[in-house]
Amino acid sequence: MLLPDAHAMTLLDDDTPPIDLQEVAAYLSDPQASLSLTDAQTANAPFLPARERRGLSFGYVPGVVWLRLELQSAASRTLHWRLELNYASLDEVRLYDIGADGVRESRSGDTVPYAERSVGHRNPVFEIALQPGEQRTLYLRVDSRGSMTLSGALMSSRDFEQHSQNGYLAHALYCGVLIALGLYNLLLFLALRERPFLNYVLFMFAFALSVLSLNGLGAQFLWSEAAPWSNRMLPVSLTAAALLSVIFARSFLDTHQWLPRWDRGLLMLCIAIGAALLATVLLPLQRALQLMSLTGLIATLTLLLTSFVCVGYRVPGARLFALAWLMLLTGAVLLALRNFALIPSNFLTLYAMQIGSGLEMILLSFALAARFNELKRQREAALQLNEQILAQRVTERTQALEQANQRLSELALQDPLTGLANRTALQQHLDLALARSLRRNELLAVMLIDLDGFKPINDQHGHGYGDLVLAEVAQRLRQYVRDTDLPARLGGDEFVVICENVQSAEDAQDLARRLLEGLDTPMHLEDRAVRVGASIGIALSRGADDATRLIRLADAAMYRAKAEGRNRVRLASPPI
Structure with missing residues (x-):
């Protein structure tokens, strides 16, 4: 025939x-x-x-x-x-x-x-x-x-009619899968506020537009009145999908943390694809379509290679991501080769992008879930480890305090008037505190406190009343210092407070001001009300200094506070 x-x-x-x-x-x-x-x-x-x-x-x-x-x-x-x-x-x-x-x-x-x-x-x-x-x-x-x-x-x-119905049914199923996955991951983003879910939804949206343009459903149902621009939708939407795929990959694989150099390369690729996206709007259509195919292949190959490297670094979700991108790459290669007439046009090559992208979207959705579960497990493990470390440090500090208190009790290293540590106990505790600060790289503060206006109290009310004032000062020091700090009496109306694990010089000054406010409150002793102020000097160290030098620096800072008007806090200059 x-x-x-x-x-x-x-x-x-x-x-x-x-x-x-x-x-x-x-x-x-x-x-x-x-x-x-x-x-x-x-x-x-x-x-x-x-x-x-x-x-x-x-x-x-x-x-x-x-x-x-x-x-x-x-x-x-x-x-x-x-x-x-x-x-x-x-x-x-x-x-x-x-x-x-x-x-x-x-x-x-x-x-x-x-x-x-x-x-x-x-x-x-x-x-x-x-x-x-x-x-x-x-x-x-x-x-x-x-x-x-x-x-x-x-x-x-x-x-x-039968052929057309089967075709529309297949495309409806494909679009239904994309819509379901998109809505599901959008809800996950709204619930979890994890950026990769949103980037995935945006990528799916752009890619869905390109598929609708490729199979003619967009021109039939979405932009039927924009016919002159209908053929422009394919290069624009598919190039936008390539751009969003790189953005999604950067957030999903967390390349900024795991692969900083690759992340900079992906950022440059984003800029290049952004320029290509603008070019698809301005170039003649045939050149725009060729640029679209080239851009899609480069982006897909780059992300596939990136995912393989991430698999080697055991990045959460990288294995599924690599498999998903391999599916899309297969479809994109077949589509590009068919567009350039290098392979024949048949059902497989005609719908290669839809088949590959459908498998890719499903695998990426699984990869997102797997990544989220893995990150959740890692956070829980890190939290447990931090709790164990914190518990261990609390135990160590408690034991150290118990040992220090026991040693003070055994050796009677207390000031008999105030019940605070005396000069010998201060020296021993400061040596141990410096060693701990050096080992842990923590900041230690030595505060030297000299009372202002104590001599007139002694002269007016007698030494016995002055002793009551010193005991009250000691009680207030215990009240306002932290549980881990050691208050001590250096002699006369001079006191020292040793503060370990201080976060910064500002924190030390804040603690000293709190002591200053507590000491400045009127004292009601034996039906009499008296008031004393204080000048406080602070010396800081991370354990590399000796105790004598620290106390000398704190003493110099205290005298500077007195010279500047008393009842104030001054930090040793320069701070340690």
Whole structure:
């Protein structure tokens, strides 16, 4: 029935199954887009049999491509057939249906408003009516700045309905999976406030737009009135998806922490893809589509390599991320190779991106969950470790304090008047405190306190009353210092407080001011009210100094406080 030359007549009857266009069509390349229908109809028009090609994918070529089909009805009744090109991103397809009644012209494509298409469908589809015994010649003029993929089929209306329903069902399932995953991860972001979930949702949104543009559903349902810009949506949305994929990968793999150098490289890649995104808006469409394919491949390969490195560093979720990106890379490579006409166009290569991306989205969702669980486990382990360290340090400090108190009790190293540590106990405790500070790299403060206005109390009320005042001062020191601090009496009306594990000089000064406020409160002793102030000097160390030098520095700071007006705090200059 089908002859191997360019003028083969295709006989159609009631039982003819769907026919692949490559088996029955002839093609003619018109790089200058200069041929008219009359030119294509001339006997010397160099049409070639499509079956001699590897496929009807011509890649990115200039001009237009013509297809010609010779049809004849062998049925006893009127037949209605549908001619479908299964690549939705073709810009404009014009059908010249020529018979005895003249030329019937119709058009379709993603730059044609949906309402003006020959048949309302996501792909370019045309209706062919054949009377019994009628012969008709079909000329398809295809003009597209994107990949010139002209694979398709001729089928009866009944077969087309079933084929179309199956196609819409498959795309509906795919879009349903994307929507479900997107909403699920958006809810997780709102609940957990983890940035990778939001980046994943944004990436999915941009990628979904590119898939809707690629399969024609966007032009049919979302931007049906924006036909001139419909074919621009694919390079813009897919390049935006590449940009968001790198942003998502940086946050998911936490490359800033695990791979700082790679993170800087990914940041530079984000800037480059951002520039490419702007270029897809400004460049001619064919160049924009080629840039889209190149950008997608570079981004996917880079992220795949990054994920492999992260697997080596045991980054949480990196294994699933690498597998997911491998799925997408496979689909992207097949799509790009088909767009450049390096491999034939068939079901696998035509829907490679949808298949690969669907598997990728599912795996990435699992990877997000696995990463979150792993980070949660690591946080819990770190919290337990911190609690153990804290408990150990508290135990060590408690034991050290108990040992110090026991030693003071055993050796009677207490000042008999105030009950505070005396000079000897102060020296021993300060030596131990300096050793601990040096070992732990903690700040230690030595505060030397000299009472202001104590001598007039002694002169006016006697030494016995002065002793009561000193005992009250000692009691207030115990009240206002921390449990781990050691107050001691140096002699006369001079006191010392040793404070370990001080966070900063400001913290030490704050503690000294609190002591100053406590000492400045009136004392009611033996029905008499007296008031003493204090001048406080502070010396700081991380354990590298000796006790004598620290006390001397604190003493110098205390005298400076007295010289500046008393009842104030001064830090040894320069601080240790």
